[in-house]
Amino acid sequence: MSTVTLPRLHWGPADSSRRALLVHGLGSSAQTQWRLAEGLAERGWSATAVDLRGHGDAPRASRYRIDDIADDLLGTRPEGGASWDLVVGHSIGGAAVAQAAALDAAWARRLVLLDPAIALEKAVRDAVLAGQLANHDAATVESIAAEFPHWHPLDVEFRVRAAKGASRFALERMVLDNDDWDVRSHVARLTPPTLVLAADPARGAMFTGPLAEEVLAANPRMSAVVIEGAGHSVHRDDPEATLHHLLAFADV
Template sequence: MFPVTLPRISWGEPRATRRALLVHGLGSTAALMWRYGVALAEDGWRADAVDLRGHGAAPRVLDYSIPAYAADLVHALPAHGEPTWDLVIGHSLGGAATALAAAGAPGWTRRVVLVDPAIHLSDHDREVVRRSQEEAFADPTEAAVRAAHPRWHPHDIELKALAARQASRWAVEQTSLQNPAWDVREAVARLDIDVDILAADPTVYSIFDGPLASEVLASNDRVRMTVVAGAGHSPHRDKPEETIAELRRVLRERRTMGS
């Protein structure tokens, strides 16, 4: 296994003193993390988002295991020779890869925020993801995205359609096939940094809820969780204002607590 260099886009002042890395989910792109990038830049951060291997403009490879995704992230460091991110935000697959990267490379980041993370996928969740990706590839148009998500911001509709056209379908399919035991619970339990989970609302659809969420929270007292009411698997697209408000709250509270 070898790392690849991930292309990135950025928000905020290049020399900002606080630096964040944004990691998207399966079938997505760096650009679709724009809500977090804009909010962090408004708050004085520099935020860099990457295209994961096989997605967007990132290199195509043969290995789409979660450890391979994580290895790429460990090698994606802040500019100007800085060795540590102040914050990494990972959504879904990006959350799993972020957790594995942070557990395997202490000092890579000072804290993480995981957005409805794919910590452990049940067979049901795998089937939901498979159908969702098939639909995205079958009709990668803005009209199809708008029909499925009429309340999304126009940027999200445009970028989600573009992401399906840019991603390698083979890479997305292999990400499921090459990870038959999709499970990074042990990595989360080992994390010795602050971990905040912004979970989707189970009454809509979430891949991090119920017994799984209870188990993960019990495994590590540095892990906290909040549910974004009314949001599905992509809270930053379903309930963007509420999601950003929760992000700002957890960042502020951890800072107040002296962590």
């Protein structure tokens, strides 16, 4: 297993004592975290977003297991090598954040997981793969805007740019390399306080039902809030509610 150095974007005062790391999901990029980063920066946080391996400007690699993504993330530290005060992860990024934090309790002090993909069965993985490849091959500003008319224009723009900019091989392998997609054992061992901001079950939530109940019951350090009416990309579907809950949790 070889780790890669992840490119970074930054918002807010570089010398802030409160430092956050933002981790995107499959087919996205550091830039797609702009709304959360701006919200944190406006509250005085130093916010850093990374491109995951195979995405954006990050190095391409031969393997894309969640193990690899978690190891890459553990290679990120704020200036001076201290812990991140807050780490936010979406979808597969949320799964990798949880695994990283379980492997190194000093890496992060608090976690926010945005509709995390904790465990996915084959049918769901197949649907995710088909959707990712379709976006990579054919998504346009017009098609994404028509699918998500309530999204901010920048979210539409960055979604298309990220889908096109990701390695097609990486998109395939992030699903195919994870045929055992399940980080429940890591989530159960998390010690940082962890907030899950879940999508609405009626809108295709990944963190829902018996899985969510099992995960929350296994770790008393975890809590969850459902963002009513929001789909899997809660930070794009309802950025105001997502930021409200994230900031209230982060500013404790």
